[in-house]
Amino acid sequence: MDYxxxxxKIRKEIEVYAHEGKQADYIPALARVNPDQFGLCLNTLDGKTYRLGDSATKFSIQSISKVFSLAIALSIMGKDLWQRMAKEPSGSAFNSLVQLEYEHGIPRNPFINAGALVSADVLLSNLDDPEAFYLNFVRTISGNPTIDYSDEVAQSEQSCSYLNASIAYLLKHHGNLHNDVNQVLHLYCRMCSLEMSCEDLSRAFMAFAKSNEPFSHAGVNLTISRVKRINAIMQTCGFYDEAGEFSFLVGLPGKSGVGGGIVAIYPSRYSIAVWSPRLNAKGNSIMGMKALxxxxxxxEESIF
Amino acid sequence: MDYxxxxxKIRKEIEVYAHEGKQADYIPALARVNPDQFGLCLNTLDGKTYRLGDSATKFSIQSISKVFSLAIALSIMGKDLWQRMAKEPSGSAFNSLVQLEYEHGIPRNPFINAGALVSADVLLSNLDDPEAFYLNFVRTISGNPTIDYSDEVAQSEQSCSYLNASIAYLLKHHGNLHNDVNQVLHLYCRMCSLEMSCEDLSRAFMAFAKSNEPFSHAGVNLTISRVKRINAIMQTCGFYDEAGEFSFLVGLPGKSGVGGGIVAIYPSRYSIAVWSPRLNAKGNSIMGMKALxxxxxxxEESIF
Amino acid sequence: MDYxxxxxKIRKEIEVYAHEGKQADYIPALARVNPDQFGLCLNTLDGKTYRLGDSATKFSIQSISKVFSLAIALSIMGKDLWQRMAKEPSGSAFNSLVQLEYEHGIPRNPFINAGALVSADVLLSNLDDPEAFYLNFVRTISGNPTIDYSDEVAQSEQSCSYLNASIAYLLKHHGNLHNDVNQVLHLYCRMCSLEMSCEDLSRAFMAFAKSNEPFSHAGVNLTISRVKRINAIMQTCGFYDEAGEFSFLVGLPGKSGVGGGIVAIYPSRYSIAVWSPRLNAKGNSIMGMKALxxxxxxxEESIF
Amino acid sequence: MDYxxxxxKIRKEIEVYAHEGKQADYIPALARVNPDQFGLCLNTLDGKTYRLGDSATKFSIQSISKVFSLAIALSIMGKDLWQRMAKEPSGSAFNSLVQLEYEHGIPRNPFINAGALVSADVLLSNLDDPEAFYLNFVRTISGNPTIDYSDEVAQSEQSCSYLNASIAYLLKHHGNLHNDVNQVLHLYCRMCSLEMSCEDLSRAFMAFAKSNEPFSHAGVNLTISRVKRINAIMQTCGFYDEAGEFSFLVGLPGKSGVGGGIVAIYPSRYSIAVWSPRLNAKGNSIMGMKALxxxxxxxEESIF
Known part of the structure; x- marks a missing residue:
């Protein structure tokens, strides 16, 4: 099939949404991005690559990083990881403290901020140089050695993210962070600051699209069953409190970030990444959602 | 493939769970059921049927009825139905009032009790004889004209379900029930009281497994896109606050009921129903979950 | 002292608030009231009575009734009553279901709707003719045999109060209503519908102002300690989620109703009732609050 | 009257509670305290002082400090302080994050931790040396120049109070802390660490008991109206989620701390302080509550 x-055709149809919403502006580096960009890259398991627009432009992957850190943490801890976080949809915003307080410091899932802070804590406890390990892992699965952290984004993020600090201290209060809070926040912000293009992301997520192969990249090893389970969590929890809507409209497991990126996979078929900075009220890219x-x-290829 | x-093999492996948990006992008719039963029926799109144990024994479908009433309500109202309920995972128990109060009477999804009460209300507003219509619809898609309501279960349920009455009055307070509360509760309890076997349910859900065909049965008509979307909602919301766990462990869209039944589908491949009355703390069948x-x-056939 | x-002077000063806010309009009988009325009556323990404006005009006492029903329920059950409700401020709206769900059907205090429904239930379980008993009690402590229920208000209230029905069924679900829900709602609405003037209310609450005398009126008997405790609950819980504000601004125990009445007492000194139908966002009379x-x-006579 | x-007599009666509960043990310095101590000091406005037991033993005042910091903050900001915190009972635990999140960083009242952190922030923004100012103020109203901070308690508290850090960062996120979070936490912990005896506290709170005199001590000045309002807030909010219970049982405005101290006042009559380290489940001194x-x-001298 030629996609x-x-x-x-889709590129033309979504043009009507080109000026809806606005980009994240809580840190200067994100606010400065030209909001009128759109990129897309599709990789199929039979080896083809398709591109649209700014598919080679790098952007801040933000929460998409949570999938990578989950893969590493799960490779390290195996199913013991689920003692420290659940895998249920949260039914509330990605940064809510309410549920975390009621549930005694056990995050609802690895894709809300609280869960990703726990993943970062696992990396810190188990790796000699977690930043280098993480970067090497992402470069390897993307096949792009130029991918790197943005010092500016990471620093801005850490210095202004009082809400993440609040979440981290609540986790610490409940004994669910083992390392120093500032170290955890630092690593978390570094991982979120990674800059990748749609082409990079689409290639990287081929590792999840190949869900019938064990996952083994740059020291990260997962069984087929665990790859499938990461995909299941992307399906139910990948879009904050819009997970149901995304599942309903798109029907694929995926993950979004406030940088405007979204990546989704069709298991055993393809991996697709889109990017456009303007966000809806839930923090997901408007053109990206629509394109998918x-x-x-x-x-007619939703998994349902 | 011969399943x-x-x-x-699975039947033998799950035997260790045969005496864990206990059946629902909040009404006498459910409490009286012999808990030590197990049935399974699998229908594939290529026309084969497989059975295990008590696959022909009828049981109370309870919340599985919510899929049928959603299909009817969606056929009647189309996407306008989503003005009256959302399609996000609730992140809380199936009968919680908290979210419904915060969200001003808009149920999180059609598979929590509040959502199914709204579906019942839609049927009441739009059908001459909703009970007869519903029964005819289920008989048709199951191909079994002997399926019927249990008067005893429906009556017990209505007379003791103070919590459902509380939910219904809260919906009414927010203007999201248009009919008399007692009528809505009556219809809701009737629909939950339906008795079907695994064979019936597996056949009935073939209509959802055939997600590339428009849905048209006994006056209920849905586009391919709407069938897929019902499946997506089963995936994210079909198991109360254990939806993530089911998605994680089983990886298929499905729906459970406190009668001990669970039905799941693999789109374009098969429909499978299991039943065993003993429930876990979340109200889902222990042996059923394990078997799936x-x-x-x-x-290795999860959709992920 | 001549008050x-x-x-x-106060009457003149509050004139600037005369047209702020609007009266309760959720039932026709309340919506029809002329909102531009103001009455006040003050009775001192040394036997003087002072009046302002429409002090003899009767109005719907609404939630002020909760003090009377609490006094009767406490007279019947003594401290056992506190097994069925707490006496803590709710920190939320008078009709919230959230707390009631989290706290398993034990109302936070007797002055939120849930608590007053439990009081009504106690009356139903223990009195031959609770409506007659209640009416006789209020007539006696007010010294006014013409006080009566408003059939119209009671009927409108019951037929439209879906939220109270929702609360009542949630109580029933948790086993904290022993009588039929409709009977409880009926009695609750009757009690709220009572019509009294500021003069009636001020006289009635002299029974609480005389907190160093045992309470004994028309078959209702309370120790000094219990009278003081009812006053303490009025202080902390008498004004829904504005209890702190009232305590802060006025510094007296009191109780308000959405009919626009407020009654407050200075123990061992006086009882004061005000009425003006226009309400603030919290449901308390604007001119009434300001006058007090x-x-x-x-x-300079706050109790603090 | 000779008290x-x-x-x-009371001292004898409460002996039965002498071994119920246990002291706070979340920091070593508090855990080391001999739990079997009891002290009481009563000062009347007519100049008499009464004592029981360990009335001269100093202990950690903990949350009682919130009254002192409120008095200073209110003296600095006047009613503008109420833009930054409310004065309603919280209806939940003293350290809950839930309400603070829902209410966008505006603490419910000055006596929950979040409110006291805001008070500390006000001191930091407006005083050259807040620690010295606070200490001088407390020494002056207590008439005891030997009162001092406990370095050990303050340091332990700050280094382990992850929950307070979580609260502080949430306030910062909502723009309701103007100073550096660590500085605010440092000052807050210092103020809580103050060590005073029942005699000191009883004398200090005479300033609030004299509610018909303007408050003017060591640079802190409040009108009569503001003194009364601080008393009103103690009445409705002084005992965490046991405020209603204390008001019900004791009937006086007061404030407790997890060090086991409680101070209460009868306006225009007396100030009373009790101390005993063993706490109930709500964090209030068991023998202290009972004695009061x-x-x-x-x-028969409750204010009601």
Whole structure:
């Protein structure tokens, strides 16, 4: 199947949304991004690559990093990781403290901030140089050695993220962070600050799209069953409190970030990444969501 | 592929769970059920049927009825239905009032009790004889004209379900029930009281497994896109606050009921129903959950 | 001390608030009331009575009834009553279901709707004719045999109060209502519908102002200690989620109703009732609150 | 009136509670305290002082410090302080984050930790040397120049109070802390660490008992109206989620601390401080609560 004509058609259809919403502006480096960009990259398991627009432009991956850190943490701890976090949809915003307080410091899932802070804590406790390990891992699965952290984004993020600090101290209060809070926040912000293009992300997530192969990249090893389970969590929890909506409209497991990126996979078939900085009220890219919705509608290829 | 050897093997493996948990006992008719039963029926799209144990024994479908009433309500109202309920995981128990109060009477999804009460209200507003219509619809998609309501279960349920009455009045307070509360509760309890076997349920859900065909049965018509979306909601919301766990362990869209039944589908491949009355703390069948988890592990056929 | 000059001065000062807010309009009988009325009556323990404006006009006492029903329920059950409700401020709206769900059907205090429904239930379980008993009790402590229920208000209230029905069924679900829900709602609405003037209310609450005398009126008997404790609960819980504000501004125990009435007492000194139908966002009379604030400021007679 | 015989009698009656509960043990310095101590000191406005037991032993005042810091903050900011915190009972535990999140960083009242952190922030923004100012203020109103901070308690507290750090960062996130979080936490912990005896506290709170005199001590000046309002807040919010219970049982405005101290006042009549380290589940001194309950019962002198 040649997906290019479908992608070209979608590009035209989503143009009407080109000026809706606005980009994240809570740190200067994100606020400075030109919001009128759109990129897409699709990789299929039979080896083809399709591109649209700014597919090679790097952007801040933000929460998409939570999938990578989960993969590493799960490789380290195996199913014991689930003693420290659950895998249920939160039903509330990604940064809510309410549930975390009621549930005594056990995050609902690895894709809310609290869960990703626990993943960062696992990396800190078990790796000699977690920053280097993480970077090497992402470079390897993306096949792009130029991927790097943004010092500016990481620093801004850490210095202004009082809410993440609040969450981290609540985890610490409940004994669910073993390292120094500032170290955990530092690593978390570094991981979020990674800059990747749609092409990089699409290639990286091929590792999850190949869900019938064990996952083994740069020292991170997961069984088939664990890869499938990461995909299941992306399906139910990948979009904050819009997970149901994304599942309903797009029908694929995926993960979004406030940098405007979204990556989704069709197991055993393809990996697709889109990027456009303007966000809806839930913090997900408007053009990105729409492009993916149209893509699975046009191709009739949702997993359902 | 011949699934029978796998099913036989699973039957043996789950025997260790045969006496864990206990059946629902909040009404006498459910409490009286022999808890030591187990049935399973699998129908594939290529026309084969596999069975285990008490696959022909009828039981109370309870919340599985919510999928049928959603299909009817969606056929009636189309996407306008989503003005009256959302499609996000609730992150809380199926009968919680908290979220419903905070969210001004808009249920989180059609598979919590509040959402199913709204579906019942839609049927009451739009059908001459909703009870007859519903029964005819289920009989048709199951291909079994002997399926019927249990008067005893429906009556017990209505007379003791103070919590459902509380939810219904809260919906009414927010203007999200248009009919008399007692009528809505009556219809809701009738629909939950339906008695079906695993064979009936597995056949009925073939209509959802065939997600690339428009849904058209006994006056209920849905587009392919809407069938897929019902499946997506089963995936994210079908198991109360254990939806993530089910998605994680089983990896299929499905729906459970406190009668001990669970039905799940693999789109374009099969429909499978299991039943065993003993429940876990979340109200889902212990042996049923385990059987499905083993089935997708053994066959490596989760949708992820 | 002659309070009349102070009261006259206050009357002038509050005139600027005369058109702020609007009256309760959720039932026709309340919506029809002329909102531009103001009455006040003050009775001192040394036997003097002071009046302002529409002090003899009867109005719907609404939630002020909760003090009367608490006095009767406490007379019947003594401290066992506190097994069925707490006496802590709720920190939330008077009709919230959230806390009641988290706290398993034990109302926070007798002055939120849930608590008053439990009081009504106690009356139903223990009195032959609770409506007649309640009416006789209020007539006796007010010294006014013409006080009566408003059939119209009671009927409108019951037929439209879906939220109270929701609360009542949640109580029933938790086993904290022993009588039929409709009977409880009926009695609750009757008691709220009572019509009294500021003169009636001020006289009635002299029974609480005389907190160093045992309470004994028309078959209702309370020790000194219990009278003081009812006063303490009025102080901390008498004004929904504005209890702190009232305590802060006025400094007296009291109780308000959405009919626009407020009654407050200075133990061992006086009882004061005000009425004006226009309400603030919290459901308390604007002119009434202001008049009482000015009164305790001018007289420097807050209990603090 | 000679209170000594009543106090002696009470001392005997509360002996049965002498071994119930246990002291706070979350920091070593508090855990080391001999739990089997009891002290009481009563000062009347007519100049008499009564004592029981360990009335001269100093202990950690902990949350009682919140009254002193509120008085200073209110003296600095006047009613503008109420833009930054409310004065309603919280209805939840003293350290809950839930309400603070829902209410966008505005603490419910000055006596929960969040509110006291805001008070500390006000001191930091407006005083050259807040620690010295605070200490001088407390020494002056207590008439005891030997009162001092406990370095050990303050340091332990700050280094282990992850929950307070979580609260502080949430306040900072909502823009309701203007100073560096660590500085605020440092000052807060210092103020809590103050060590005073029942005699010191009873004398200090005479400033609040004299509610018909303007408050003017060591640079802190409040009108009569503001003194009364601080008393009103002690009444409704002084005992965490046991404020209603204390008001009900004791009937006086007061404030407790987890060091086991409780201080209460009868406006225009007396100030009373009790101390005993063993706490109930709500964090209030068991013998202290009981002694005060008996005292107002015996003397029939609750403000109600």
């Amino acid at each position: 290019q004509p479908i992608l070209d 919705e149209l893509f699975t509608s046009e191709t | 029978q050897p796998i099913l036989d 988890e083993l089935f997708t592990s053994e066959t | 009349q000059p102070i009261l006259d 604030e000015l009164f305790t400021s001018e007289t | 000594q015989p009543i106090l002696d 309950e008996l005292f107002t019962s015996e003397t």
